[in-house]
Amino acid sequence: FDGRPRDNRRRSMSEVPAKSAESDALSKTLAKLGFKFVGSTIVYAYLQAVGCVNDHLVTCFRHDEVARLR
Numbered sequence: 001f002d003g004r005p006r007d008n009r010r011r012s013m014s015e016v017p018a019k020s021a022e023s024d025a026l027s028k029t030l031a032k033l034g035f036k037f038v039g040s041t042i043v044y045a046y047l048q049a050v051g052c053v054n055d056h057l058v059t060c061f062r063h064d065e066v067a068r069l070r
Contacts, residue, residue, distance in 0.1 A: 006053045007067050016055050019044045 010016050019027075023044035030038040047053045056063035 005051055005070055007070065008053065008055050010055055010057050011059070012057065016057075017044070020047075020053075023047060 019040035023040045026047075027038050027040040027043045030043070044053070048055050051066065051069065054063065054066045056066055
């Protein structure tokens, strides 16, 4: 990540991935540091939860609201 949240423009739930290249890399780094339960899917969900990734569908009222927080 470059410090800015990813503002994805997903149109359906089938477009929302379970993980990404960034979550793969962060997961591997955390595991090397001794963290447990940090698989790529869990890390991606964390990135969504803390606002690093906006995966709200464009039809969701929260999408634009979250995008404006950038």
